[in-house]
Amino acid sequence: MVFWEGYISDELMGTFAPVVVYWLYAGLYQLLPSLDQYRLHTRKEQEQKNVVPLPSVIKGVLLQQLVQATVAGLMFLVTAKPSSSSLAQPPLLVQLIQIVVAMFIMDTWQYFIHRYMHQNKFLYRHVHSQHHRLVVPYAIGALYNHPLEGLLLDTFGGAISFLISGMTARTSVFFFCFAVIKTVDDHCGLWLPGNIFHILFQNNTAYHDIHHQLQGTKYNYSQPFFSVWDRLLGTYMPFSLMDRQEGGFEARILKKIS
Numbered sequence: 001m002v003f004w005e006g007y008i009s010d011e012l013m014g015t016f017a018p019v020v021v022y023w024l025y026a027g028l029y030q031l032l033p034s035l036d037q038y039r040l041h042t043r044k045e046q047e048q049k050n051v052v053p054l055p056s057v058i059k060g061v062l063l064q065q066l067v068q069a070t071v072a073g074l075m076f077l078v079t080a081k082p083s084s085s086s087l088a089q090p091p092l093l094v095q096l097i098q099i100v101v102a103m104f105i106m107d108t109w110q111y112f113i114h115r116y117m118h119q120n121k122f123l124y125r126h127v128h129s130q131h132h133r134l135v136v137p138y139a140i141g142a143l144y145n146h147p148l149e150g151l152l153l154d155t156f157g158g159a160i161s162f163l164i165s166g167m168t169a170r171t172s173v174f175f176f177c178f179a180v181i182k183t184v185d186d187h188c189g190l191w192l193p194g195n196i197f198h199i200l201f202q203n204n205t206a207y208h209d210i211h212h213q214l215q216g217t218k219y220n221y222s223q224p225f226f227s228v229w230d231r232l233l234g235t236y237m238p239f240s241l242m243d244r245q246e247g248g249f250e251a252r253i254l255k256k257i258s
Contacts, residue, residue, distance in 0.1 A: 002170065002173075009169075010168070010169035010170040010172075010173065011073075011076035011077070011080060011169045013169075013170075013173050014072060014076060014169045014170075014172045014173045014176060015069050015072040015073050015076065016069060017173050017176070017177055018068075018176040018177050018179075018180045019065045019068075019069060021177045021180050021181060022061075022065070022142075022143065022180045022184060025139070025180070025181050025184050025185075026139040026140045026142065026184045027140075028139075029138070029139035029140075029184070029188050029190070030138075030139060030140055032190075035190060035192075036247050036248055037247050037248055038190045038191050038192050038193075038248060038249070039189060039190060039191075039247075039248040039249070040189050040190070040191060040205065040206060040209050040248065040249055040250065040251055041136040041189060041209075041248075041250075042244075042246065042247075042248065045136050046136040046138070046189075049135035049136050050133065050134050050135060050136055051133045052133040052134065052144070054140070057134070057140060057141045057144045058140065060130070060143075060144045060145065061140065061141070061142075061143045061144055063147055063150075064143050064144075064145055064147065064150035064154065064155075065143065067147065067150060067151055067155055068150070068154065068155045068158070071151075071155045071156075071159060072155075072158075072159070075159050075162065075163075076169055079163070079169075080169070081168070081169075088168065089168060089170060089171070090168070090171075095167065095168075095171045098165045098166060098167040098171060098175075099165070099167065099171065099174070099175050099178075101164070101165045102161040102162065102164075102165035102167060102175055103161075103175075103179075103225045103226070104225075104226070104228075105160060105161040105164050105165060106157050106158065106160075106161040106179065106224070106225070107222060107223070107224070107225050107226050107228065107229065108229065109153075109156070109157040109160055109161070110153055110154075110157050110222075110223050110224070111221050111222050111223070111229040111230070112229075113152055113153050113157070114128075114153060114221045114223065115221045115235065117149065117153075118217060118218060118221070126146075127146040127148050127149050128145075128146065128149055130144070130145060130146040130149070131144060131145045131146070131149065132212065132217065134187075134212065135212055135213070135214065136189060136212070137186075137187040137188070137189050137208070137209065137212050138187065138188065138189050139184050139185075139187055139188040139189070141187060142183045142184045142186070142187035143183070158176060158179070161175075162175075179224060182197060182201075182224045182225065183223070183224045185197045185204070185205060186203070186204060186205055186207075186208040186223065186224055187205075187208065188205055189205065189209070190205065191205060191206060191241065191249045201225065201226070202226075202227045203220075203222050203223065203224070203225060203226055203227045206239065206241055206249075206251040207220055207222075207227065207239075207251075208220065208223065209251045210237050210239050210251050210253060211237075213251075213253070215253060216237055216253055218235070219235050219236065219237030220235065220236065220237050221235055237253055237254075237255060238253075238254045238255055239251050239252060239253050239254055240252050240254055
C-alpha cells in the first residue's frame with residue numbers, strides 16, 4: 001500500500017508527482033545559502049557565462065513539463081490495466097529489476113539522441129544549444145531545453161523506458177521521481193559532502209559539469225544514471241576534482257583535447 005492509494009490513481013500520480021518532486025528538490029537547492037565552498041563554479045562565472053535569465057529558464061522548464069504531463073497522461077490512458085491496486089503489483093524484486101532495466105533503457109536512448117544533437121550542426125544550433133546556454137548549470141535549469149529536445153530526449157525516453165521495462169503505473173511513480181531527482185542533482189553545480197549520488201554514481205554533478213564546459217561538450221554525453229556508453233564508445237572524458245584557490249571546487253579535464 002502507498003500513501004496516495006484511495007485518494008488518486010497511480011496513473012495520475014505518475015503523471016504529476018515527477019513535476020512536484022522537480023520543483024521541491026530544485027527549489028531546495030535554490031533556497032540553500034551561498035555554500036561557495038562547495039560550488040563547482042564561482043557566482044561570478046555563473047553571471048558571466050550563462051546567457052539566459054532565471055525567469056526564462058523557469059518558463060522553459062514549465063513548458064517541457066506540460067508536454068511531459070500530457071504525453072504521460074496519454075500513455076497511462078492507453079496502457080491502463082483493469083486494476084491498479086496493490087494486489088496487482090508484482091513482487092518487490094521484480095519491480096526493482098524493472099527499474100534497473102528502465103534505467104539502462106533511458107540511458108541508452110538519451111546517450112544516442114544527446115550525442116546526435118551535438119554531431120548534427122543544425123540540431124545543435126537550433127535545438128540543443130538552448131540547454132547549453134547554461135554553461136554553469138544549476139538545479140532549476142536541469143530541464144531547461146528546447147521543446148523539441150524535451151520531447152525527444154526526456155519525454156519519449158521516459159515513455160520508452162516505461163513501456164519496455166513492463167513496469168506498472170505505480171512502479172513508474174518511484175522510477176520517474178528518482179530520475180527527476182537524479183537529473184536535478186546532476187545540474188545542481190554543488191559538490192556537497194555525503195551526497196549519496198556522488199558516492200553511488202560515477203555519472204554525477206562533476207561528470208555532467210565537464211559536458212557543460214565549452215571544452216568538454218563533445219564528451220560525457222551519458223545521462224542520467226551510468227557512464228557505460230561514454231566508456232564503450234570513446235566519449236568519456238577523465239577529470240579530477242580540484243580545490244579552487246578562491247574557494248570551492250573545479251572539475252578539471254585531464255586529457256588533452258585536440
